[in-house]
Amino acid sequence: MSLTLSDEARRHIAAFADVADVTPVDCLVEDDRAVFVIPAGEMGAAIGPDGETVEAVEAQLGSRVDLVENADEPAAFVANCLAPAAVRNVTLSTQGGSTVAYVEVPQGDRGVAIGAGGESIEATRRLAARHFDIDDVQLA
Structure with a gap:
């Protein structure tokens, strides 16, 4: 890409x-x-x-x-974007032509994964789209 x-x-x-x-x-x-x-x-x-x-x-x-x-695999890249939040698992799902990354984060790290004003999750979404054509990133 x-x-x-x-x-x-x-x-x-x-x-x-x-x-x-x-x-x-x-x-x-x-x-x-x-x-x-x-x-x-x-x-x-x-x-x-x-x-x-x-x-x-x-x-x-x-x-x-x-x-x-950076990472070669999309799941690893999404996890790296959300660091220092502890990411347990990243699952990629494609439906109707859209790819969504569902990220499992412990409850105590959700705030870190989201970031102040949502800046961390939004940057993750933008980078995942740029590097791996992932349409959305959702915390599970």
């Missing part, structure tokens, strides 16, 4: 790569934050020691930065 990145997203990715020596594969730019999709296996380098890399990118961009680790 080919991603179309806005000019702003490309600038954010370039800024991240300059600071972290890790090139994100995608970026969602929102009003007060940027969500970067980091290649699998490179999360440690992207975070940096004691979070220093993320802090430097936040200072450069002037916004909060969240990171998601």
